[in-house]
Amino acid sequence: MARLSNLHRVLIAIAIAASIIVPALLPSWTTLVTLILAKGIVVLGIIILLQAGQVSFGHAMFFGLGAYSVAFWGKYLGTGDLLLYIVIAPVVATLVGALVGVFVVRYREIFFGMLNLAFSMVLWSLLEKLYHFTNGADGIRVARPTIAGMAFPPETFQYLLLYITLALALVASFAVQRYLDSPLGHMLKAIKTNETRLEYLGVSARKVLLIGYIISAFLGGLGGALVTVAQQIATPEFAFWTKSGEFVFIAILGGTANAAGAFAGAAMFEIVRFLAAAKLANAWQLILGVVLIVIIMFAPSGLIGLLKRGAASEGKR
């Protein structure tokens, strides 16, 4: 059970193949696939917190922090390097995550969710109002960074960014899956089912949750940096509560039991949005809304849960 199941091997193979083949056949989808992978990294953080039964409605705060770390670097220090960005952004998010985490891990459920929301809205207001530094709602344009000191033309850069994001997504999902299978990961689940008993084993539930929170902040910052580089802009929207809601939405869509759900959900979400936005203008929210209702009612363990169920019934035949 703890080892990689065949289903997971297949999913990983599909993810890698899709990330390489799709952009080769459909160059216009390159950025889309990058966004799917980058958002999947952020959603991994949501999945970590959901293990403990906690929903953060403010996780866009770390996504925004990652994005603006990149944007500010570009604005004040000159265009940086992609490899620098993917270190700086998560570090900033992690530091803020540790600070905010100390407060929020004292609370549970609705209070946890709302306190996160409050912190994220403080960041959003600052990004909106400190116009002099942030350009307000216009956001900050992010120039194409170098990669390991080398400048690349836009086409090549797109592909390189995709492959780097793919590599990071793979490392992040393996690391998160290992973490979820570890003593600390299991203790997160124990917070959900019986926090009092966990304390009676001599464990500080707050400390266990804080570690999870900090990891999820790190992932949020990393995903934010990648998205902002892919879209070449950072706006206060990145830290807005609807963005936080989007991450929770994707987590539930994909399934919260393991790391694979984050990417399945992100793929579904972004592809529906991409296709529907082109053909049905603003109806994409409606379509995603219906999809989510169907998932919650008929497949509460998400897309990955559906696949698992399918694989299990195949196995019985």
Added chain:
Amino acid sequence: MSNVLISARGLKIRFGGVIAADGIDLDVLEGENLAIIGPNGAGKTTFLNMTTGYLRPQAGSVSFLGKDITALPPRTITKLGVARAFQIPQLFLEQTVMENMLMSAAARTGQMTGFRRLMDLPERAEMEALLDLVGVRAFADRRTFELPEGQRKLVDIALALALKPRVLLMDEPTSGVASAEKMGIMDILTNALKQQKVSSVFVEHDMEMVERYASRVAVWSSGKIQIVGPPSEVLQNAEVRAHVIGI
């Protein structure tokens, strides 16, 4: 010869109009199985709650091996060597019995890691042996919510034993268990305690269990200790027979 493990002095607590502890003085000695008996609402569970840090007494103090633990939280008291099992089994229901046990082992040994699989911890064999000792090894890979009540109680106690405590406090270890199984469970339990050299305190309603398994009995009555002594003496006491046993 007998070391004092837990020492309670003058414990007082009241909930509104109910006085649940009204000056409790009690020592728990090394190597004993101390039974706590008394009518419902006499404050037996409250005593366990105060000695493990779940409730803070309004007056009085609790010490463990001479160290004052009155104001400490449960997790710190647990780490010192006082473990607790519950009347209603308190398990992690989404996880298997072995995963439950290994979390306890990880907590004891301080393996709070995110890099190593829980199921790969070196304590796995030790936990298997412990599950064997309490007779639930066959359920190791089952999720705890699938287990019958009696087995769940044993897992609950095994979780506490996995902490290798000096003393184990148990709240009605045989309640909710079919009376035919009670004796079997208590046999398993006292055997396990003896093997692990764990002293114990257990709240019990069944006088047959008390007579058979306790080395000392304390009788609770409206927040006070009425009498303490060996079972043969206490269970023959006329007042105890009238008010607690109901003969």
